[in-house]
Amino acid sequence: ATVTVEPRADVVTTVDVPTNATAGSTITATVTFVNQGTSTAGDVTGTVLISGPGGTLTTAVYTIGTLAPGATSTQTISFVVPGSGPVSATSTVTTTTPESNTANNSGTDTMTVNASADLTVVKTASTPNGTGAGATMSFAIVVSNAGPSAAANVTVTDVVPAGLNVLSASGNGLTVSVSGNSITGTTASLASGATATLTIVVSLSNATSATLGYTNTASITSTTPDPTPTNNTSTATVTVEPRADVVTTVDV
Secondary structure, three states, X not given: OOOOOOOOEOEEEEEEOOOEEEOOOEEEEEEEEEXXXXXXXXXXXXXXXXXXXXXXXXXXXXXXXXXXXXXXEEEEEEEEOOOOOOEEEXXXXXXXXXXXXXXXOEEEEEEEEEOOEEEEEXXXXXXXXXXXXXXXXXXXXXXXXXXXXXXXXXXXXXXOOOOEEEXXXXXXXXXXXXXXXXXXXXXXXXXXXXEEEEEEXXXXXXXXXXXXXXXXXXXXXXXXXXXXHHHOEEEEEEEEEOOOOOOOOOOO
């Protein structure tokens, strides 16, 4: 009697990513291919696909070749974490050798994304030097989000120093409130790559006979973590020259 014994492999794949990671960071996924069968698996090919809400982040194909029973092939793939999640990782494996189980030829893992938004504020004065008392000028405060995530609950704060009298304040992309010389601009969300502007118009005063300098600082905050908070303040300096108006009369 003749008995024919066909080979039987059982190639299995898993993919592992961290449970969570910060947006903008670079992380590495580990992809594993194992032959749990009793025969050598031939022409083994593996794939991995990493995707986020915006689509594919990266993908790779691994030509593994043969895998003996019990043998393992481990691969890695790195990618930049997007601004929002979740991130999904899927691996697949195939072989030309007949398999005893094909239900384990794919693996998946998911990762949550911790938001991160790099906010920057830049403040400039329309006429920073040599401005005379009694004149008006404006400050432009530009807020930018370099991402990679949207910034939530953004607040821009500017306290105008005494000697500069606030005449008006307006916002482009910001809701503005004024309380004395304290100006606040807010938005519930500032998208990655977006900008917003706060404009403050002031009148200048100088009761002395010397030139005075006024320093004005704007700052920005958000409930989204900022990887570089050192650029969250900006200062503009204005010099105000004295202006007198001496009058004389004579009566006869």
